[in-house]
Amino acid sequence: MSFSNLGLSAPLASAMERQFAAPTPVQAASLPAALAGRDVLVCAQTGSGKTAAFALAVLQRWVAESSSAGRNPQTLVLVPTRELAVQVGGVLSGLARDAGLGVKVSVVFGGVSINPQMMALRGGTDIVIATTGRLLDLVERNAVRLDQIRCLVLDEADRMLDLGFAEELDRIDALLPERHQSLLFSATFGPAVRSLAEARLRDPESITLDTEEQAPPDILQRAIRVDANRRTQLLRRLVTAEAWPRALVFVATKYAAEMVADKLRRAGLQAEPFHAQLSQGKRSQVLFDFKASVVQVVVATDVAARGVDIAGLPVVVNYDLPRAAADYVHRIGRTARAGKTGTAVSFVSAETAAHFALIEKRNALTVPQEEVPGFEPAQALPAISADRAAGGIKGHRPSKKDKLRAAGLLPRLQ
CATH class of the missing domain: 3.40.50.300 (P-loop containing nucleotide triphosphate hydrolases)
Incomplete structure (x- = not known):
């Protein structure tokens, strides 16, 4: 299977094919459902290509809906750590650049001054990658609005759903439109966390790749x-x-x-x-x-x-x-x-x-x-x-x- 067979635009497919011979199993399994607008719950091992999978879904959505995009973000990616925010931002920005897409990606996290992040958001943005605490700080300062979010991604979703983030995640959920797509990705989902995840989704496509289905590290x-x-x-x-x-x-x-x-x-x-x-x-x-x-x-x-x-x-x-x-x-x-x-x-x-x-x-x-x-x-x-x-x-x-x-x-x- 090639990237062009997954429903990606020609620029996105070409950008991926210049770097990789073919989609990884997690990309081949999750992209059709994600591109069809379904909620997706994905469990696959580390290093299997999960970040690129949701990055492609998010960017393809931007390609399809960019004409209706406004000043406020259409996609929100939530992550548990600052380092992961930077990494995901790099993947999304790099892939968009390689595909020649004019998408604006903003990465926001705590531990640094909030003022430069507020200034960067002033001109509007398409995709926000954020840690939960800093995102709520920016919302309270009217630097960003979440009422036009069409797609929510939880990376390391098992960590995002535990009690360390649950209260902040609930506050963010209350700011999102009632109807939006949710994509949840992680390497592990315990039974209790999986139940919490599925309760947040609407008729989700649940994808779990065993080691037999993917090349083990x-x-x-x-x-x-x-x-x-x-x-x-x-x-x-x-x-x-x-x-x-x-x-x-x-x-x-x-x-x-x-x-x-x-x-x-x-x-x-x-x-x-x-x-x-x-x-x-x-x-x-x-x-x-x-x-x-x-x-x-x-x-x-x-x-x-x-x-x-x-x-x-x-x-x-x-x-x-x-x-x-x-x-x-x-x-x-x-x-x-x-x-x-x-x-x-x-x-x-x-x-x-x-x-x-x-x-x-x-x-x-x-x-x-x-x-x-x-x-x-x-x-x-x-x-x-x-x-x-x-x-x-x-x-x-x-x-x-x-x-x-x-x-x-x-x-x-x-």
Whole structure:
């Protein structure tokens, strides 16, 4: 199948065909329904081409309706993080430019001054990519109106629908026209979140692509047994002994990000923390330096698990295991993107062995566990079968909050 067979305009189809041989499975499956105006709910793995799928749908809609476009935006794309807003904006703007379309794309997010964003919106816009809090700020200042939105896109929709964004999302929904198209895309949808998603849609086309239907990312997954208090030393050893050119390391908290990055720097590695409390300028600089290989190791909270696209990123490390099993998929999906290969390493201690077994069970994985000479755990890891795996990283029994987070009904900790 070619892009021109999907109902795209000749300029859009040609722009895609200059970069890609053929549509990915998620694009081929979702575009016909999206272009027909139906609500769409798409679940497909990271790196499968979801962003381009909804970008093509949005731009094709602009081509068909540009004659009736006014000063106010016709399409709204909501994302959970600043970095994802920038990434999606780059995809949409780049594709529109390559296709010779005169569409105006505006990207707005918090953490920076609101005044330049207000000025940029003053002349009108066609498509807005936004984080929810900054969008509501702009609405309250009369910088943008949402009463002419014809298409709403939720990228990383499972995250957008959890309680961390639910109140803001409800306020935004109240500002939209009653009749509009909704496109929801994510790599994971737990049962509870899927129910919430389907309740927001009108006769949706639900598309779930299994790994058999799409080329799985080429990720070597490793689990290394190690005592919790020796993880930083092991991380330093792996970076140097295995000559990792770059590594994205996930930790549970801002404090851990700062602490681990500091210890790595004192050991002679170029390392930086990355978390939600950093200024947007600092976050952007860290990512720029990481992509340029000026920084070798970025130690991040889950703010980097979605929307951070580092071309050719070779290694992802779960220094702390993710609280929710589904977040494991998003984390390791930062590597092996665009057909590249990658490695995902998880540190497993006696305290987290049960939780890692749960992650394997929920994601239908079996990851061989290994030990690094000199770092053999002093505390023996319990033998836990998949059918006995329990949730929560605090012990063998999950807390009530852990259960709610795993179900997508509480925001993830950063």
